[in-house]
Amino acid sequence: MNTDVLIIGSGVAAAAIANRMLEADPNREILILEAGTRVKMQDQALWDDFMVSGSSYTKLPYYKYNDLDYPQRDAPGENLSVGATVVPLAGARVMTYGGSTIHWGGWSFRLKAEDFRLKSNTGQGADWPITYTDLEPFYNQAECYIGVSGDSTDQDPPRSAPYPFPAFPYTLEDQPVYQAMTALGMSSANVPIARHGITNTTSRHAPCKTTGTCKYCPFGARYAAPNFLGDMTAWGNFPNLCIMDNCVVEQITMSSRQHASGVIYLNKMSGEFLTVEANTVIVAGGAIESPKLLLRSCSTYWPLGIGNDHDLVGRYFVTHPYFVFTGTLKDNPNRLQPEMDFPTLCSRYFDSPQEQAAGKFILINPPSSFATLVNNKPSSVTQMMQNGMLRQDIEKAVQGPTQVQIHGMVEIPSEYSNRVSNLDIRNRMGLQETIVDYSQSADFNTRMQQISAHVGNIFESMGATLAGPPSISWRADHSACTCRMAGTEQEGVIDKDLKVFGVDNVYICSNAAFPNTGAINPTLTLTALALRLGEHLAAPAHP
Amino acid sequence: MYQQQINHPANLSAEPLPPEVYEAMFDLFEHICHFWDNLDNPQNFKSRLFVFMDNRMRLHPEYRSFYIQANQTLDELVERLGEAAAYKMLFTDTAANQAPPQTPLSLVRQKVSNEFIAFQVSQGGFKAFTGAINYPGYIAGAFIPGEPVPYRTGQEGAQ
Numbered sequence: 001m002n003t004d005v006l007i008i009g010s011g012v013a014a015a016a017i018a019n020r021m022l023e024a025d026p027n028r029e030i031l032i033l034e035a036g037t038r039v040k041m042q043d044q045a046l047w048d049d050f051m052v053s054g055s056s057y058t059k060l061p062y063y064k065y066n067d068l069d070y071p072q073r074d075a076p077g078e079n080l081s082v083g084a085t086v087v088p089l090a091g092a093r094v095m096t097y098g099g100s101t102i103h104w105g106g107w108s109f110r111l112k113a114e115d116f117r118l119k120s121n122t123g124q125g126a127d128w129p130i131t132y133t134d135l136e137p138f139y140n141q142a143e144c145y146i147g148v149s150g151d152s153t154d155q156d157p158p159r160s161a162p163y164p165f166p167a168f169p170y171t172l173e174d175q176p177v178y179q180a181m182t183a184l185g186m187s188s189a190n191v192p193i194a195r196h197g198i199t200n201t202t203s204r205h206a207p208c209k210t211t212g213t214c215k216y217c218p219f220g221a222r223y224a225a226p227n228f229l230g231d232m233t234a235w236g237n238f239p240n241l242c243i244m245d246n247c248v249v250e251q252i253t254m255s256s257r258q259h260a261s262g263v264i265y266l267n268k269m270s271g272e273f274l275t276v277e278a279n280t281v282i283v284a285g286g287a288i289e290s291p292k293l294l295l296r297s298c299s300t301y302w303p304l305g306i307g308n309d310h311d312l313v314g315r316y317f318v319t320h321p322y323f324v325f326t327g328t329l330k331d332n333p334n335r336l337q338p339e340m341d342f343p344t345l346c347s348r349y350f351d352s353p354q355e356q357a358a359g360k361f362i363l364i365n366p367p368s369s370f371a372t373l374v375n376n377k378p379s380s381v382t383q384m385m386q387n388g389m390l391r392q393d394i395e396k397a398v399q400g401p402t403q404v405q406i407h408g409m410v411e412i413p414s415e416y417s418n419r420v421s422n423l424d425i426r427n428r429m430g431l432q433e434t435i436v437d438y439s440q441s442a443d444f445n446t447r448m449q450q451i452s453a454h455v456g457n458i459f460e461s462m463g464a465t466l467a468g469p470p471s472i473s474w475r476a477d478h479s480a481c482t483c484r485m486a487g488t489e490q491e492g493v494i495d496k497d498l499k500v501f502g503v504d505n506v507y508i509c510s511n512a513a514f515p516n517t518g519a520i521n522p523t524l525t526l527t528a529l530a531l532r533l534g535e536h537l538a539a540p541a542h543p
Numbered sequence: 544m545y546q547q548q549i550n551h552p553a554n555l556s557a558e559p560l561p562p563e564v565y566e567a568m569f570d571l572f573e574h575i576c577h578f579w580d581n582l583d584n585p586q587n588f589k590s591r592l593f594v595f596m597d598n599r600m601r602l603h604p605e606y607r608s609f610y611i612q613a614n615q616t617l618d619e620l621v622e623r624l625g626e627a628a629a630y631k632m633l634f635t636d637t638a639a640n641q642a643p644p645q646t647p648l649s650l651v652r653q654k655v656s657n658e659f660i661a662f663q664v665s666q667g668g669f670k671a672f673t674g675a676i677n678y679p680g681y682i683a684g685a686f687i688p689g690e691p692v693p694y695r696t697g698q699e700g701a702q
Contacts, residue, residue: 040549043548043549044548044594044598045548045549045598045599045602046549046602048595048598048599048602049599049602049603051661051662051665051679051680052661052662054661055679149686166686168686168692169686169692169698170696171694171695171696171697172694172696172697173695174697175697178697197685197686197687198685198687207685208685209683209684209685209693210682210683210684210685210686210693210694211679211680211681211683212677212678212680212681213679213680335672335673336673337673337675337678338679339676339683339694339695340677340694341679380679381664381668381669381678382661382664382665385579385634385660385664385668386640386657386661387640388634388635388636388637388640390635391579391580391581391671391672394579394672395672398672398673
């Protein structure tokens, strides 16, 4: 089999690259290989199943395509954690057609200008070889591509074009946090969120109908790559676009040190190992699978794996610790209840140059806040009825003690000693399992104490009692930096155009390309990078 | 977008659910509405309830048996206790809510009644308790500038 462009992985990066290249040339020959399988989207029965479960993650149709937990004494599990800090892979990503966009929350923040100069500003981590100004036009395009609703007057960071859809206003449940932050002099902002609004142009994507079941949207209003890939293949009139699922790429093959000839992949349905020849290979398999594929691709030209002469592939692995502070209000006279499943208020007050050296962080008022406490357990109206509470008891309970939360995440500089690599066992999807070696830095706990003091002030201003220290998840949702962009091959794996140093036709387009992650979700930035790469590869070759 | 629906292969040769079972299940739904007095005009939700039941059977063929069993169990309970007491027991009996269900009554409670409650709340039953205008599972509608926001906002609170 031959193709012009081969993309490995079918998440947002693959979808955006293909979209941009096919806009430029609808006849472009593009093959996308995906290791996972397809999950039914926008199915009413699957939605009902999720909804009546009280939005239980285990009831989602893609739950089974997550990693398992790490092995335990009485459960075999998957993958291996060998560092001092456990970074769970279970729940962090979904190995399906469409990748992890099938379950993401849609938070679509931009990095700020100082994030591109982390090392210059603080001496930690690495700088990006491009600037915010370089990427800003592609942020605009990315927001249109994934359909972001946001506040166009918010100029932090500066923007040259409006969001395609207006911001969802703050909810009533946001008010206590909003008032507390305002009283403390902390700025707040609308959460930019990848949910389509009403448009005056023809769109195949329904507007968000605020159903509050975002992990499985019955309308496809939240951006999910499988919906967009499905549209491209069913309606796009792209005769040479081909997407094959259940195909695990084993290695990239080289015809010389500078030139990849294609890949060898396992067709899981037939059990055959097959070859694809390609002019251009784009690895878009996420921050964990992308470096693992380069490491597996050993040859006489690259004995340590493609782009790995300096032992940088898979290194600098990092993610965002996600913290959850919980408190209690003694009563809830306005009967505030979660009305949606996505947040509308955040604060980037601490996502600032002044906080960069210590670790920038953002705060979110989550949609899980204002949960009625019954016998000290959060209970929804549904659960109270199901548990047999009478109407008058429910009415009393919803005005009584209530659990409130503030969530957030903090920037962690990437370190050379933290890495991911291949484990020679295949998981249920046919991919090689992963060895995760991560140890948190010594000063992390100090930073969390500082964050706790700030959040404590907010809770105090709200009249809430803090329940104790935050829960902190190191789950690998935002894993990044494992094939980082750099100015030289001594500092990174790929150049500013995402091309592997020393190879003419292999590109990495995933969170692996980030030199650092700032304090915010990476997906919008990845989409901007993908559109930028698509434009780069769509351009006519120079003579 | 028109899409092929998921349908469990075991349904391909299954008999349709008898009409009287659909009606009995709607009767249960009406009792939920009356017991908590939180949703007016249950008749308006009849067709949606039947679609919901069809969806449950489409994905999980065993629900056909659950609904038939629920019909029988409720008939027996009503005959023994009378209608009001029978439904009060179904909705409030603590033992019937212990998972996993091991009695006919607990099966009806957990696999049918509790799911109907979740469905009923998502159809608007939540409004009576909290004054909220949206809830997880409720299709409140799109946010269209210039029109009412489909959830309670901070501006509303300020008024």
